Amino acid sequence: xxxxxxxxxxxxxxxxxxxxxxxxxxxxxxxxxxxxxxxxxxxxxxxxxxxxxxxxxxxxxxxxxxxxxxxxxxxxxxxxxxxxxxxxxxxxxxxxxxxxxxxxxxxxxxxxxxxxxxxxxxxxxxxxxxxxxxxxxxxxxxxxxxxxxxxxxxxxxxxxxxxxxxxxxxxxxxxxxxxxxxxxxxxxxxxxxxxxxxxxxxxxxxxxxxxxxxxxxxxxxxxxxxxxxxxxxxxxxxxxxxxxxxxxxxxxxxxxxxxxxxxxxxxxxxxxxxxxxxxxxxxxxxxxxxxxxxxxxxxxxxxxxxxxxxxxxxxxxxxxxxxxxxxxxxxxxxxxxxxxxxxxxxxxxxxxxxxxxxxxxxxxxxxxxxxxxxxxxxxxxxxxxxxxxxxxxxxxxxxxxxxxxxxxxxxxxxxxxxxxxxxxxxxxxxxxxxxxxxxxxxxxxxxxxxxxxxxxxxxxxxxxxxxxxxxxxxxxxxxxxxxxxxxxxxxxxxxxxxxxxxxxxxxxxxxxxxxxxxxxxxxxxxxxxxxxxxxxxxxxxxxxxxxxxxxxxxx
Amino acid sequence: xxxxxxxxxxxxxxxxxxxxxxxxxxxxxxxxxxxxxxxxxxxxxxxxxxxxxxxxxxxxxxxxxxxxxxxxxxxxxxxxxxxxxxxxxxxxxxxxxxxxxxxxxxxxxxxxxxxxxxxxxxxxxxxxxxxxxxxxxxxxxxxxxxxxxxxxxxxxxxxxxxxxxxxxxxxxxxxxxxxxxxxxxxxxxxxxxxxxxxxxxxxxxxxxxxxxxxxxxxxxxxxxxxxxxxxxxxxxxxxxxxxxxxxxxxxxxxxxxxxxxxxxxxxxxxxxxxxxxxxxxxxxxxxxxxxxxxxxxxxxxxxxxxxxxxxxxxxxxxxxxxxxxxxxxxxxxxxxxxxxxxxxxxxxxxxxxxxxxxxxxxxxxxxxxxxxxxxxxxxxxxxxxxxxxxxxxxxxxxxxxxxxxxxxxxxxxxxxxxxxxxxxxxxxxxx
Numbered sequence: 001x002x003x004x005x006x007x008x009x010x011x012x013x014x015x016x017x018x019x020x021x022x023x024x025x026x027x028x029x030x031x032x033x034x035x036x037x038x039x040x041x042x043x044x045x046x047x048x049x050x051x052x053x054x055x056x057x058x059x060x061x062x063x064x065x066x067x068x069x070x071x072x073x074x075x076x077x078x079x080x081x082x083x084x085x086x087x088x089x090x091x092x093x094x095x096x097x098x099x100x101x102x103x104x105x106x107x108x109x110x111x112x113x114x115x116x117x118x119x120x121x122x123x124x125x126x127x128x129x130x131x132x133x134x135x136x137x138x139x140x141x142x143x144x145x146x147x148x149x150x151x152x153x154x155x156x157x158x159x160x161x162x163x164x165x166x167x168x169x170x171x172x173x174x175x176x177x178x179x180x181x182x183x184x185x186x187x188x189x190x191x192x193x194x195x196x197x198x199x200x201x202x203x204x205x206x207x208x209x210x211x212x213x214x215x216x217x218x219x220x221x222x223x224x225x226x227x228x229x230x231x232x233x234x235x236x237x238x239x240x241x242x243x244x245x246x247x248x249x250x251x252x253x254x255x256x257x258x259x260x261x262x263x264x265x266x267x268x269x270x271x272x273x274x275x276x277x278x279x280x281x282x283x284x285x286x287x288x289x290x291x292x293x294x295x296x297x298x299x300x301x302x303x304x305x306x307x308x309x310x311x312x313x314x315x316x317x318x319x320x321x322x323x324x325x326x327x328x329x330x331x332x333x334x335x336x337x338x339x340x341x342x343x344x345x346x347x348x349x350x351x352x353x354x355x356x357x358x359x360x361x362x363x364x365x366x367x368x369x370x371x372x373x374x375x376x377x378x379x380x381x382x383x384x385x386x387x388x389x390x391x392x393x394x395x396x397x398x399x400x401x402x403x404x405x406x407x408x409x410x411x412x413x414x415x416x417x418x419x420x421x422x423x424x425x426x427x428x429x430x431x432x433x434x435x436x437x438x439x440x441x442x443x444x445x446x447x448x449x450x451x452x453x454x455x456x457x458x459x460x461x462x463x464x465x466x467x468x469x470x471x472x473x474x475x476x477x478x479x480x481x482x483x484x485x486x487x488x489x490x491x492x493x494x495x496x497x498x499x500x501x502x503x504x505x506x507x508x509x510x511x512x513x514x515x516x517x518x519x520x521x522x523x524x525x526x527x528x529x530x531x532x533x534x535x536x537x538x539x540x541x542x543x544x545x546x547x548x549x550x551x552x553x554x555x
Numbered sequence: 556x557x558x559x560x561x562x563x564x565x566x567x568x569x570x571x572x573x574x575x576x577x578x579x580x581x582x583x584x585x586x587x588x589x590x591x592x593x594x595x596x597x598x599x600x601x602x603x604x605x606x607x608x609x610x611x612x613x614x615x616x617x618x619x620x621x622x623x624x625x626x627x628x629x630x631x632x633x634x635x636x637x638x639x640x641x642x643x644x645x646x647x648x649x650x651x652x653x654x655x656x657x658x659x660x661x662x663x664x665x666x667x668x669x670x671x672x673x674x675x676x677x678x679x680x681x682x683x684x685x686x687x688x689x690x691x692x693x694x695x696x697x698x699x700x701x702x703x704x705x706x707x708x709x710x711x712x713x714x715x716x717x718x719x720x721x722x723x724x725x726x727x728x729x730x731x732x733x734x735x736x737x738x739x740x741x742x743x744x745x746x747x748x749x750x751x752x753x754x755x756x757x758x759x760x761x762x763x764x765x766x767x768x769x770x771x772x773x774x775x776x777x778x779x780x781x782x783x784x785x786x787x788x789x790x791x792x793x794x795x796x797x798x799x800x801x802x803x804x805x806x807x808x809x810x811x812x813x814x815x816x817x818x819x820x821x822x823x824x825x826x827x828x829x830x831x832x833x834x835x836x837x838x839x840x841x842x843x844x845x846x847x848x849x850x851x852x853x854x855x856x857x858x859x860x861x862x863x864x865x866x867x868x869x870x871x872x873x874x875x876x877x878x879x880x881x882x883x884x885x886x887x888x889x890x891x892x893x894x895x896x897x898x899x900x901x902x903x904x905x906x907x908x909x910x911x912x913x914x915x916x917x918x919x920x921x922x923x924x925x926x927x928x929x930x931x932x933x934x935x936x937x938x939x940x941x942x943x944x945x946x947x948x949x950x951x952x953x954x955x956x957x958x959x960x961x962x963x964x965x966x967x968x969x970x971x972x973x974x975x976x977x978x979x980x981x982x983x984x985x986x
Contacts, residue, residue, distance in 0.1 A: 016696065017783040018611070048617045050624060050701035051665045073614060081618045166981045193942050200943060300859060309854040337850040342961045343819040343935060344942070350818065381896050417856075427608050427856065429574075429615055431966045432973065447856040452943050456967075459946060459974030466977065467581035 006132050007039035009065035010124065011056055013047040013072035015102055020045075022106040024117045028071070031121050035128045039063050047072050053085045060089040067131040071099040071124050092136035094478060094538055099127045126547040133543045137478035142517050144229035145247040146469045149174060151221060151408070154182020155200060156443025156454040156461075157252030158207040163462035165212035169469050172244050173207060174216045174235055176404075180204045182254050183444075188281040190451055191317040192344045200451060216242070224249070224411040225501065227518045228438030229474050248438045248465040251422060252458060253408065255399040255444035258298050264370050264395055271370065271393040274311065277318055286322055288329070288392030292375055293319065294368055295335040299398035301364065306419060308398030309448040312339040315396050316348055319357045332358040332388050334368050334377055360386065399448040412439055413500060422446050432461045437476075440464050479538030480519040481526060485511040487533035494525035494534060561744025561983045562587055563976075564649060566637055566924075569597020570616065570965055571957030572749035573623050574972035575979070580628035582980055587741050588623065589651060590633045594698030596620055597751055601681060601695075601775065603782035605965055606830040607861040613697055613784070620699040632739065633700065640746075640928050644952025644982055649741040655734035657705035658691075662729035665693060665701045669721035669730070677709045683776045686786035691721045691730075696784060705730070744983030745952045747975045748938060750924065752915040752958040755810035755817065762880035763809065763911060769795040770889050770908050771881060774805070774827060777910045781834055791838050793908045795887040800907035801841050804891055805832060806878050807848040811914030819935060821914035822962040825852045828912050829865040836869040844871045845904065847878050847893060855966070881909060915962040928953055937961055946975040954978045 010032045014020030025043045032041040040063040044052040047070055059065060068091065070082050075098040083093035101120045109116035146169055150161045153175030161173040179185070181204055187197035208215055216237055223234035231249055235242045260266040260273040268276065274293070280286045293315045299308050312335065319331045333352075338359065340349035353359065360379055362368055368377035374389045401420035409416050414434040415423040422441045425433040432440050442457035443449050449457060468474065481502075483494075488511035495503045495512060502518035503525060505511070512533075514525075526534040532541070563579050565572045568590030576586045588595070599605075600620075602612035623629055632651060639650035673689035681694045690709040693701065703721075711718035712732060722730040754775055757765040765771050770793050772780070783789035793800045805828040811821040825848060832844035851873060853859045865871040875896055882890040882903075889909040895902045917936040918924075925932045931939040931949035940960040941947040948955050956971035957963065963971070 015614075017789055021783065021789070046617070046697050048614075048621065049697040050621060050699055053621065054664070077615055078618060081621055163977045163981060167977075167984050190943070305860055305863070306857075307854045307859045337852060339850070339852055339854040341820050341822040341852055341854065342963070343933065343937060344961070346812065346818065346820040381899075383898075421856070426615075428605055428610060428965050429619070429969055431970050452945050455943055456945050456974045457970050459977045460970045460972075463578045463582070463973040463977035463980070466980065467578060470583045 006037040006067060007063065007065050008037045008067040008069060008128060008131050009040040009056075009059055009063060010038055010069045010071065010128070011047055011052070012041070012043045012101075012124075013052070013070065014043060014045050015072060016046065019072070019102050019106045022110055022113045022116055023101065023120050024113070027117055028120055028124065032124055032128070035125055037067070037132050038128060039065060048078055048081060053081070056082070056085050057089040060086065060091055066091065067095050067097070067134060069097045069099060069124070069127050069131055071101045071120065071127070073102040074100055094137040095134050097127050097131045097134065099123050122551055126551050129546040129550040130543045133540070133546055135537070137537055139475040139478040140516055141473045142227070142229050142476055144468060144471050144474055145245050147171065147246045148248045148250060148465050148469060149231070149233050149244060149246040150250045150252055152182070152252035152254055152443070152445065153177070153180035153207070153215070153217070154252065154254045154443060154454070155184055155203065155451055156254065156445075156449070156458040157182070157250070158203045159455050160250045160252055160442055160458035160462045161207055161213050162203065162210060163459050164465060164469070165210045167466055168212065169466065171213045172216060172233075172246065173213055174219050174221065176218070176220050178218045180207060180215065180217065183257075184451070186275060186278055188278045189317065189321060191313050192348045194317065194321065221408065221411065228468060228476065231438065248440065248468050249412065250458075250461045250465055251408065251412070251414075251439065251441045251445050252443045252461070253402055253405065253445040255421070255448060256402055258397040258400045260297065260395050260397050263297050263397075264294060264368075264393065266395060270391065271395065274314055274318065274394055274396045277394050281318065281321060286325075286392070289326070290389045291319075291322065291329060291331045291392045291394060292388050292390045293331070293333045293394040293396060295333065295396045297395040297397055300336060304398060304400070304419065306398075307339060309339065310450045311396040311398060313345055313348070313450065315394070316340070316352045318394070320348075320352050320355060323355045323357060330358070330389075332360060334360050334362050336362065336364065360388075399444055402445070405445070412436065414439055432457055432464055438468055476517050477519075477521055479521040479536075480516045481514045481521065481523070482535045482537060483512045483514055484533045484535065485509055487531045488512055489531055489533075491530065493528045493530065497524050497528045499524065561645065562741070563745050563747060563979045563983065564589060564647070564741060564743040565747045565749060567597070567749035567751055567957070567959070568592075568595030568623075568631075568633075569749065569751045569957065570599040570619075571751070571968040571972040572597070572747070573619050574969050575747045575749060575956055575976045576623060576629050577619065577626065578973050578976035579980060580626045582976070584628065584980055584983070586629045587743060588629055588631050589635050589637060590631065591636055592694060593633055593656065593704035594694040594700065595623060595631065595633070596695070596698060599965060600697070601683075601778060603778050603785070604830060604834055606826045607855075607857045609830065609833065613695075617697045620697065624699045631700065634704070635739070637924065637927055638738075645744050647743050647746060647952065649743060651739040651741060653737045653739055655707070655736050656702075657707070657710075657730065657732055657734050658703045659729045659731050660700065660702055662727045663702035664727060665703065666726075668724045668726070669703060672720045672724045674718065674720065675709050675711060677706060682786055683773070683779050685776060685779055703729075745954065745979040746928070747954045747956060747979050748924075748928065748930070748948070748959055749957045749972060749975070750918050750921070750959045752962065753918050755913040755916045757809050757911050757913050760809065760816075763806070763878075764881045764883060764889070765911060768881065768883045768887065768889055769793075770887055771911065772908070773911050773913045774824070774831060775913070777831055781831070781838065789838070791835060798907070799839060801839075801843065802906045803832065803835055803842060803844045804889075804904070804906040804909045805844065805846045805912055806891075806909065807846065807912045808877075809911040809913045810916070812849055817914055817916065817935060819962070820852065821912075822852070823964040824912035824914070826855075826858060826861065826964065828910070829862055829871065831910065832871045833865055833869045842870065844869070845874055845906070846871060847874050847876055847891070849875070849877060855964070915958055918959065921959070946971060946978050952982050954982075
């Protein structure tokens, strides 16, 4: 396509006052009209609204546009929407460019609008120069294997497997332990109904007997390769390597309880953990009369800043159970903030108070001190130290990430957050998705979760996975890397650096080859290639140089 | 794989209903999405930003609204309510009452000419009645479907048989006063209820002075006051004198954790009051905030760290204690009277603006809808959910998600919604 044929339309978004309240949009529109190949330029109050989108579609037709630029917010949230809008108007979606004049301009230069407007001109001009060099790209189609792997056979994993299997998808449920059930196996009763934990564990039988579910126990994951719709997982079970092929993966590996060793003179007898108390309750062998429970042991501190979410309710439950059996027992819960959100849990908390369970708030810099037969804690309400007699102290330990999370995260190429819990794609709107397509997370692998939260999340993860598994074919990203075999010297620098393991070596030609389905177009290989043999489509050297040159004032 | 022949009906077009619909539609299942208002978007559309990322709410919601509108598997029924239900899982028969819009959906291009000329001024529910809209209107600029609606109760043509100016100025001839309410019948295999929540009205709490003191507002009103698309265009001033407030106070648990009103915890207020204080500080670094609380509930991912950030970087002081009452001085500054737990003394503090974190309550028509659907409610009129399988209602084939079953934040609602979608899909595949 020669230069004369290029007709660029530029849509500049006010984003309400987010951009329009800072930058001079009229000036930007007029400026844009002076740039080469720009056939149309206009403003939109909210480009992402249906009106804004139909405005783009109409103008593509009316002005015969073959390149579209939207100057607005972040491509992270909005590029897919604008691309498909272009596609609907018959334009290849890769002939679209986005300029971020909000997050990177109007928001940061709120106090200097004139400079912000000048910066927006630079950003838009750069984009116009790049747009002139854009090439249409095709999205690859991949087939989908309609089955899933669920890693972890606790309540979240079992329920995710069942939800998928009940929709007729084949599921491989992989558990490292010799039996399914996870942490619930160690529990006596469950809140908020105080029924036997074995009731919930009936899920085990459902999962094990479901005709669509293959259960692998005492099994570990050795290798994961592939991409959305087509993952290969190597499982090690009883010294045998088993390979399975699945279209989607759900991570439900749970969490473990922090060891109480070394906290508050823990001795496993008179000072025990909440989990050990569950065991005593199961055996009906709680003999203590004066019981003190300490919350937030080993968390909400410098080392672990987070709140472990489930410990308050667990302590309340065990306190209520003891009190029901032995109304004369004196139970004190020494806490920081009682986490009893919502309707049912708050009611449960009130019930505990009505039963005579005592609650004493402590400050992090004045934690309780355990003496021989009593403990001492400073109470800010009374502004004094209170003595509480005890013959049993119970420590509420937080859930912490599993030791093997890092290993699994690396195999799946998904991130962990600072406490080594799995990090989802978007906290608000993609809470069980990963940024890596076809991989999902639920339960305490994501964040300490109780039974109902784990079940809710596992249903959600199953739903998200089913959106992939129900399709015969999937479209994957078209802006990928490509190796020019004539320039490649086979040095393997790109193979080593690719974070998605998308590049391999063609032994016959001794050159690198990109698997376009796996490639995410991140560009790392291109930057590392000593021969400039790698083209990153949609971010070619020519396109980037054009942006840099015009920014510097060249033409 | 079993054949899917039945649609799923989703009631409620807030973030929960939207997420459930999108998951099902992507799954290849046809969805009828029923929304009572003229636009989908729900409460999330009213929020300025969202915790704990402080993402702009409408910016992350708008792409989902557009997706819902464009998805070939989703049929949007706006201005619609469920009036009757019969049948059972796999074969429900639903009667929908759809109010006339008086605007042709295919003709209106949301140009806004009619709004400019409409002579009526009506309290704007979307903006928490903080400004007026016209009798022909769209809830909010990004609203979907992005078309106008005539509000029959206030339109001069309907009330006084006069005016019809909108009809004259509309170049597209999109106004149609002859439209009539419709009854639509649907046959669906399963149902998801995602009707959301209402806000507790603090007028009944006399001691807090809401309604009498102009500088005492609710958190959702504050959300509109600081929003760029709100009545102040994002420039925060206080209602009484249009001065910029410097000292803010938030009172948590208003109408909740209180046996005289609602004994339950509203789940999100600890987090959103922190968020609102942060945004206010971002607008003006001179702002100092006090948040009065009972327990700071911040158990979600990154939530505790968020509270710490508020304390350390946004000039927020957290004060444990229940506020006894609010007084007002001659400059209309609210004065908070509370008991300082450290000294057990009753203290008074003067603020420029006080924000009440009013609890989420069930929708006022929740009981009516429960009766129509034949599902149970709990003691407080939220829809009753299974204790461990929270998307499961008391009736086979009907599933729950979001704040209609219990107060919850956006991430929990989204999780809940996807989960309900899975259950609804499962139901029609078995059914």
